[in-house]
Amino acid sequence: MKILVVGTGGVGGYFGARLAQAGNDVTFIARGNHLEAIRENGLLVKSINGDVCIKNAHAVDAISDIKHPDLVLTAVKAWQIKEIREEIAQVIHDESIVLPLQNGVLAAKELAEVIPAKNVMGGLCRIFSMIEAPGVINHVGYKPEIVFGEPAGSSSVRTQKLSRLFEQANISYKSSNDIEADVWKKFIFICTSALLAVTKTTYGELRELKETRSMMIGLLNEIYAVSQKAGVNIKAEFIDKTIAVIDSVAYDSTSSLTRDVWEGKPSEIEYQNGTVVKLAEEYGVEVPVNRFVYHVILPMELKTRSLKGNA
Ligand SMILES: NC(=O)C1=CN([C@@H]2O[C@H](COP(=O)(O)OP(=O)(O)OC[C@H]3O[C@@H](n4cnc5c(N)ncnc54)[C@H](OP(=O)(O)O)[C@@H]3O)[C@@H](O)[C@H]2O)C=CC1
Numbered sequence: 001m002k003i004l005v006v007g008t009g010g011v012g013g014y015f016g017a018r019l020a021q022a023g024n025d026v027t028f029i030a031r032g033n034h035l036e037a038i039r040e041n042g043l044l045v046k047s048i049n050g051d052v053c054i055k056n057a058h059a060v061d062a063i064s065d066i067k068h069p070d071l072v073l074t075a076v077k078a079w080q081i082k083e084i085r086e087e088i089a090q091v092i093h094d095e096s097i098v099l100p101l102q103n104g105v106l107a108a109k110e111l112a113e114v115i116p117a118k119n120v121m122g123g124l125c126r127i128f129s130m131i132e133a134p135g136v137i138n139h140v141g142y143k144p145e146i147v148f149g150e151p152a153g154s155s156s157v158r159t160q161k162l163s164r165l166f167e168q169a170n171i172s173y174k175s176s177n178d179i180e181a182d183v184w185k186k187f188i189f190i191c192t193s194a195l196l197a198v199t200k201t202t203y204g205e206l207r208e209l210k211e212t213r214s215m216m217i218g219l220l221n222e223i224y225a226v227s228q229k230a231g232v233n234i235k236a237e238f239i240d241k242t243i244a245v246i247d248s249v250a251y252d253s254t255s256s257l258t259r260d261v262w263e264g265k266p267s268e269i270e271y272q273n274g275t276v277v278k279l280a281e282e283y284g285v286e287v288p289v290n291r292f293v294y295h296v297i298l299p300m301e302l303k304t305r306s307l308k309g310n311a
Pocket residue numbers: 006007008009010011012029030031032034061075076077078080083084101102103125126127128129130131256268
């Protein structure tokens with residue numbers, strides 16, 4: 001299968017390398033010294049599941065350099081979707097699958113505003129990985145998994161095609177019959193990242209102090225209430241299950257947004273708690289904890305973006 005990985009970071013670098021390792025024709029979109037290093041030395045993925053180096057990885061900086069991919073994995077940060085969607089629309093063919101792996105609930109919608117909706121599937125991923133150095137990805141935690149599904153539910157020829165692809169590449173996957181609910185479930189969980197960021201805690205520290213634990217539970221319940229107004233099919237027990245997951249993750253775990261905020265990098269706050277606040281306003285739901293963490297991070301976010309010329 002001809003695969004285009006747009007964004008060769010923690011996510012795109014890992015999954016793209018596993019697909020290339022399995023013999024697929026993978027092109028990686030990267031830029032700057034990361035692209036140069038990949039071209040010079042190949043793409044090295046260090047992983048708790050076993051390292052792999054894709055020598056002679058096909059890496060370019062322009063999406064327009066590749067024509068007619070069968071599968072496009074979008075693996076840029078959520079706010080970068082709007083920067084890449086026009087170019088993707090220009091290179092795909094009638095049956096290409098565009099599969100977003102972003103955190104948040106807006107990626108598929110933002111892609112389908114420009115790319116024909118029939119080409120866009122719903123998706124998400126789980127992994128703990130990052131760019132360690134130019135040309136080097138480090139997968140340090142979580143069993144990597146891709147979840148995908150038809151926006152309308154049910155299995156299809158292309159969900160079967162993706163299942164075979166990931167199976168052959170030894171990538172854990174779930175073909176979902178309700179990808180909207182799965183994307184929202186991850187969204188509810190991941191929105192605790194901003195609470196970790198503002199309280200300067202790991203999941204272990206956040207959950208053990210009763211004051212921060214109660215904020216965490218409040219934050220989760222608020223997003224659940226928004227999901228119900230949005231008509232997403234999630235049962236109320238999901239919140240208790242999420243709390244149980246948080247109680248079971250390694251004490252020192254954090255998440256990508258938390259680390260981005262701490263490191264003064266642009267973060268996905270607009271696509272996480274910022275989105276919760278906007279949707280809550282639309283639906284008339286009170287979300288005081290989400291509003292608080294969003295507003296605390298916002299000044300740092302705006303400063304970081306203006307310093308980096310990204311505002
Ligand atoms: N990392 C993780 O553990 C997990 C991440 N996610 C989600 O996956 C998504 C991707 O995250 P992650 O992989 O961590 O992000 P990274 O920042 O590690 O990777 C994104 C890469 O895409 C590059 N990129 C962006 N736009 C372009 C462009 N136009 N041309 C070329 N390269 C480009 C970025 O370059 P540059 O830095 O120059 O912008 C960067 O190297 C996010 O939504 C995240 O929330 C989900 C689960 C786990």
